[in-house]
Amino acid sequence: xxxxxxxxxxxxxxxxxxxxxxxxxxxxxxxxxxxxxxxxxxxxxxxxxxxxxxxxxxxxxxxxxxxxxxxxxxxxxxxxxxxxxxxxxxxxxxxxxxxxxxxxxxxxxxxxxxxxxxxxxxxxxxxxxxxxxxxxxxxxxxxxxxxxxx
Amino acid sequence: xxxxxxxxxxxxxxxxxxxxxxxxxxxxxxxxxxxxxxxxxxxxxxxxxxxxxxxxxxxxxxxxxxxxxxxxxxxxxxxxxxxxxxxxxxxxxxxxxxxxxxxxxxxxxxxxxxxxxxxxxxxxxxxxxxxxxxxxxxxxxxxxxxxxxxxxxxxxxxxxxxxxxxxxxxxxxxxxxxxxxxxxxxxxxxxxxxxxxxxxxxxxxxxxxxxxxxxxxxxxxxxxxxxxxxxxxxxxxxxxxxxxxxxxxxxxxxxxxxxxxxxxxxxxxxxxxxxxxxxxxxxxxxxxxxxxxxxxxxxxxxxxxxxxxxxxxxxxxxxxxxxxxxxxxxxxxxxxxxxxxxxxxxxxxxxxxxxxxxxxxxxxxxxxxxxxxxxxxxxxxxxxxxxxx
Numbered sequence: 001x002x003x004x005x006x007x008x009x010x011x012x013x014x015x016x017x018x019x020x021x022x023x024x025x026x027x028x029x030x031x032x033x034x035x036x037x038x039x040x041x042x043x044x045x046x047x048x049x050x051x052x053x054x055x056x057x058x059x060x061x062x063x064x065x066x067x068x069x070x071x072x073x074x075x076x077x078x079x080x081x082x083x084x085x086x087x088x089x090x091x092x093x094x095x096x097x098x099x100x101x102x103x104x105x106x107x108x109x110x111x112x113x114x115x116x117x118x119x120x121x122x123x124x125x126x127x128x129x130x131x132x133x134x135x136x137x138x139x140x141x142x143x144x145x146x147x148x149x150x
Numbered sequence: 151x152x153x154x155x156x157x158x159x160x161x162x163x164x165x166x167x168x169x170x171x172x173x174x175x176x177x178x179x180x181x182x183x184x185x186x187x188x189x190x191x192x193x194x195x196x197x198x199x200x201x202x203x204x205x206x207x208x209x210x211x212x213x214x215x216x217x218x219x220x221x222x223x224x225x226x227x228x229x230x231x232x233x234x235x236x237x238x239x240x241x242x243x244x245x246x247x248x249x250x251x252x253x254x255x256x257x258x259x260x261x262x263x264x265x266x267x268x269x270x271x272x273x274x275x276x277x278x279x280x281x282x283x284x285x286x287x288x289x290x291x292x293x294x295x296x297x298x299x300x301x302x303x304x305x306x307x308x309x310x311x312x313x314x315x316x317x318x319x320x321x322x323x324x325x326x327x328x329x330x331x332x333x334x335x336x337x338x339x340x341x342x343x344x345x346x347x348x349x350x351x352x353x354x355x356x357x358x359x360x361x362x363x364x365x366x367x368x369x370x371x372x373x374x375x376x377x378x379x380x381x382x383x384x385x386x387x388x389x390x391x392x393x394x395x396x397x398x399x400x401x402x403x404x405x406x407x408x409x410x411x412x413x414x415x416x417x418x419x420x421x422x423x424x425x426x427x428x429x430x431x432x433x434x435x436x437x438x439x440x441x442x443x444x445x446x447x448x449x450x451x452x453x454x455x456x457x458x459x460x461x462x463x464x465x466x467x468x469x470x471x472x473x474x475x476x477x478x479x480x481x482x483x484x485x486x487x488x489x490x491x492x493x494x495x496x497x498x499x500x501x502x503x504x505x506x507x508x509x510x511x512x513x514x515x516x517x518x519x520x521x522x523x524x525x526x527x528x529x530x531x532x533x534x535x536x537x538x539x
Binding site: 026031038039042046072073082135 | 177207253256257273275277278280283285288293300302304306308358361383408432436489491493502505506508509516
């Protein structure tokens with residue numbers, strides 16, 4: 001038994017270098033495999049979550065993300081919804097838009113955003129909308145986050 | 151005693167021909183790992199590559215020739231940490247234009263991932279299938295998937311050895327722990343060595359509940375030398391004061407006073423996780439209790455508090471052993487050696503050391519080679535052009 005253990009030990013020790021080389025030389029493939037195999041995505045608390053609907057304007061688009069209430073189990077009482085306008089350069093100097101974030105056909109809030117000053121005001125129409133969380137100039141879009149409650 | 155140690159250690163070294171021969175595979179592999187398969191056209195970069203390549207290969211040769219591990223590993227380990235600071239800050243400045251993180255950087259997923267976050271991401275990833283970190287999964291600078299794959303491979307190959315051969319932060323407190331001749335604080339209560347497990351448990355639970363990496367947000371001392379949230383509120387100011395204080399205390403002051411790696415041995419949650427998963431790794435250290443005279447020199451000098459009197463009785467270091475080689479080099483009786491699990495204590499320690507050194511050193515070349523090379527290149531650039539960027 002001790003001889004088998006020793007052979008196994010030396011075999012595993014000898015495999016260390018190939019395992020390490022495979023880790024580094026095959027890094028791109030392992031990375032893709034990891035992400036595809038686990039289906040992992042970035043937490044919507046950071047990314048804003050997946051886009052639920054897109055509204056086409058003449059020169060730009062409004063992207064309404066899915067509301068984020070994610071918790072470890074179930075959902076939190078408070079969350080946010082991200083609204084983004086892209087492409088960044090084509091977005092008008094002043095955005096004034098009524099947003100129906102839950103897709104029920106009724107506008108839930110009105111957002112006015114001035115690009116130059118990065119100032120925005122939010123007028124809630126729905127009791128679920130608490131207020132404005134922030135204005136962000138992202139890589140490819142202008143965005144706001146509106147705080148929500150369940 | 152010093153002469154005895156010198157004789158023993160020199161005896162453990164290989165001859166010049168054997169050392170050269172055994173360095174050859176490392177010469178080839180380190181060339182690929184350090185250059186990342188491309189010979190740079192920029193002359194300054196070429197000088198940096200050559201310097202790094204020589205540094206690594208001479209160090210490896212000397213490890214084999216002298217039979218000593220710790221001093222050569224330590225030199226590269228410290229350079230890796232300083233290389234990281236230069237590499238990281240210049241790359242972030244080039245890519246993002248600012249070291250301080252803004253809300254936009256977070257929403258854009260522009261935060262480089264770090265292995266210290268891994269313990270906090272496991273439960274949320276398993277339950278929600280999302281990674282609670284504002285980085286990118288596959289693209290950009292230090293994407294999440296790349297760090298996870300490297301950490302998995304390294305953990306499989308060297309286990310907790312990651313902390314002395316792969317971690318790019320550990321060199322900072324190791325550097326400070328080498329300042330001064332004698333420790334000012336000699337006795338540290340054993341109960342403090344449980345602290346990393348408490349930190350691990352705390353940050354894993356709070357991160358799972360808040361879906362936010364609490365260690366990164368509140369505690370990580372290394373934000374002081376990498377990146378940090380821009381101070382835009384009182385809460386961020388409090389977080390900044392905490393991480394700067396932890397950096398000064400755990401990475402600078404305490405290592406100088408104790409001559410130990412206090413951040414690694416008494417605080418790091420990833421180190422605690424590495425200790426727990428070290429079982430999957432085939433390498434460890436063993437103490438020959440028949441040879442040991444219980445002089446306790448190893449206990450007094452272990453950088454990560456991984457040896458105590460119970461270790462000398464049982465012949466095994468504690469869970470937190472990072473396989474740095476300090477005790478192996480210092481033991482005057484040659485009672486401590488690298489070991490392969492499953493083999494007998496009397497099986498060739500030389501073979502076990504070699505079989506460990508190859509993957510451990512390759513790991514260091516793969517992670518640290520690039521950092522040292524870029525760090526050196528940026529410094530050369532600063533000297534010759536006046537700008538690191």
